[in-house]
Amino acid sequence: MARTVEDYLNLSVYGRSAWELERAGVDLVRTACQLGGSRPWLVCPDCGRRCGVLYYIDLMRGTLACRQCLRLVYPSTRETRLDRLVRRAQVLRHRLGGSTNLFNPPPGKPPRMHWRRFSRESRKLAEVERRFDLSVRAWCTRMESWLDRKIPSET
Numbered sequence: 115m116a117r118t119v120e121d122y123l124n125l126s127v128y129g130r131s132a133w134e135l136e137r138a139g140v141d142l143v144r145t146a147c148q149l150g151g152s153r154p155w156l157v158c159p160d161c162g163r164r165c166g167v168l169y170y171i172d173l174m175r176g177t178l179a180c181r182q183c184l185r186l187v188y189p190s191t192r193e194t195r196l197d198r199l200v201r202r203a204q205v206l207r208h209r210l211g212g213s214t215n216l217f218n219p220p221p222g223k224p225p226r227m228h229w230r231r232f233s234r235e236s237r238k239l240a241e242v243e244r245r246f247d248l249s250v251r252a253w254c255t256r257m258e259s260w261l262d263r264k265i266p267s268e269t
């Protein structure tokens with residue numbers, strides 16, 4: 115399973131003192147901004163890329179590197195198909211001003227929403243919830259057959 119940035123501690127270029135960065139063995143560079151002044155960057159000790167944040171688990175053991183070097187992904191990339199469908203359905207339900215709980219009936223038309231938009235969003239929601247339903251059924255079927263193999267019935 116992919117590790118995410120949340121599995122690591124991070125060192126941001128902002129709010130860090132020079133001595134702290136020096137102790138961590140990180141170089142700081144600055145690039146000029148268009149409107150004058152400059153923007154600070156951390157230099158990844160591994161690949162030398164400029165970045166705003168470096169990640170580590172244990173500073174003393176020197177495993178400080180950028181997201182690319184550590185092959186970290188953002189949490190949303192790790193979502194399963196079911197997670198994505200739930201989140202999508204919740205966004206649509208929220209847009210319709212209804213409950214984000216998928217066990218509740220789909221929301222009715224909000225007073226200020228046009229019928230055309232309401233029916234378009236409702237169709238989207240119905241489609242997402244249909245796919246969610248199919249995914250849950252498929253998951254249950256897989257789980258049942260897994261249990262059947264684990265616990266043979268006594269007939």
Ligand SMILES: [Zn+2]
Binds near residue numbers: 158159160163182183
């Ligand atoms: Zn790097």
